Amino acid sequence: MSLNHVILGLLKKEPLTGYELKKIIQGTPFMYWSGNNNQIYKAFVELLEEGYVSKEVAHQDGAPSKNIYTLTKDGDEAFKEWMLSVTDTPSFRKQFLMKLSLSETFSRDELETMVNQYMDTVRMQKIFSDRELDKSYFRESASIQSGKIMDLIKENILSFYEQELSWAETVREHLKTLPGKESTKEEIYPEKGSEHMEDSMKLIVFEKNNLRYLHLSTNGQVLGKKEDGLDLISLCGEHDTHGVLLEAEKLSEDFTQLRTGVAGEILQKLSNYRVRLAVVVSENQDYPSRFKEMIKELHKGDTFRLFTALEDAKNWI
Amino acid sequence: MSLNHVILGLLKKEPLTGYELKKIIQGTPFMYWSGNNNQIYKAFVELLEEGYVSKEVAHQDGAPSKNIYTLTKDGDEAFKEWMLSVTDTPSFRKQFLMKLSLSETFSRDELETMVNQYMDTVRMQKIFSDRELDKSYFRESASIQSGKIMDLIKENILSFYEQELSWAETVREHLKTLPGKESTKEEIYPEKGSEHMEDSMKLIVFEKNNLRYLHLSTNGQVLGKKEDGLDLISLCGEHDTHGVLLEAEKLSEDFTQLRTGVAGEILQKLSNYRVRLAVVVSENQDYPSRFKEMIKELHKGDTFRLFTALEDAKNWI
């Protein structure tokens, strides 16, 4: 079991308590253990027995006492040996592949629903991992050197989900070639119109051409922070939608000032997660010329467009 | 647990015995259970209790009697419900990512060894999965329709490993930027020359520029069957090498006749698995003109070349 060795590796950097270790493992998506108490406290018992760690009890008056574990010489050697030993083959668990292989008797419609639902799940998982990685223990304590390593790890993880999404897209393409009812549904708007407030924002879900979209509207300005990209994507995940129609008075200044990097970050995220964004703002706006250029450029693409009329935006999305 | 539902799905097609089921699951790489008896026979007990399957004992005189399980109406409904319910998020286990995140104190050299070893493992796993998928239960019983589905599944699985390999390549690139000894080793040939016979073929491992290669030589003709591609790749995996130098009297006729598809298949596999192949044949050969054209074309690439002198081949590889 590699958990024990991973613990040794973490202790190499600094002595830790069981609780701290648990938090680290729980916050690191590529350490696949749930990080439950049972495993960790049991692991420490084993490691103590083997003499790989030493325990020091820190009595804190009032507070419960902590057990601080430190790596021993033996432990360090055992860790190194593990690191240089043969690495397990990477493996995956994709329930969807099993379902697909057993799907012969299902209708095209049912299969399409399955794929769409699966894509949403994957999309959400990707967002979740992305966030967790950004705020993980390894990020915080990153040197310049290990920062690059963390970037590589992040790339690996995100591209796992990214690949799954683009593969699912090819499955969808395949399903289109199958016999089944042609979807000619027209704009049912607002349909199940589940309406509620979120951060003083009006939120409606509508459907068009069999795909679901979010319609957000507010009076203030929008897209002010880098995190807004992921937040929009999360909303999409939560509401099972594939794009956002964002109605607001105006874009935030930080978004229009390209040097802030806000626009770049947000649009990057949106395109990563294949979420389309149509923004509708009131007509009389004056943007920096460099921003206008970028907007023009983006209109050639498929992820982002800026409109002044709601109807135009609805047509595009 | 989805095993029970997968069993129902398999029974939907035809009644099966426990043993048959075990074989199917064991031969299907995307069904991640080991397919051990315990799980399967226990699963059948559960499914019987729930009334999802019915059991019929076939007494065969002399032979041990079989328990043949058939799907019931209830079972069919339970299966359908499972199929249309939410699919689990895909997940992976990559020990290598954990090792990498804990690798701060390791030298460039050690890291390079780790990555190389990992790449070999992944390469082998890919070959293994590829083969298993080709001869799996689902392939055999494939209709035109489900054949396409199986292609999609296969694509998904192989690209998992493919992606891991190309990612590992970027890790290797990164390691090159790290301080550490420059490798300027020259052609140590033959070095550890572990020599032995395999199918009347002489096999030597040699090293050049820090990379290991296979040197195979025989008197007869080579590359006669489509499977030879994967076999070469397996050999590379077994001997931890990245390319093959194949010395023979001549290429098989099937290989030189493009319409047989043998050459295409083999070269496809080689490029998939990033294995380079240099073939050395005796000089006086007459090949079909279309084949000569293809050879010329391939010489522009990096996977395959044909030589008449051993020295030239050694220089290229």
Place this chain on the structure above:
DNA sequence: GAAAACATGTAAGCTGTTACATGATTCG
């Protein structure tokens, strides 16, 4: 004549998860 495949089952054990139990502190 031995090994591999066919065929069904059990026992023991590791891995991993959820849930429970306890108790202090901090924060809203």
Place this chain on the structure above:
DNA sequence: CGAATCATGTAACAGCTTACATGTTTTC
């Protein structure tokens, strides 16, 4: 004042694997 965080631990169970046990037939 209740919820969340800090902190350590246990119990029970689900999931999965290895190995054992038994006996026949087919294949090399």
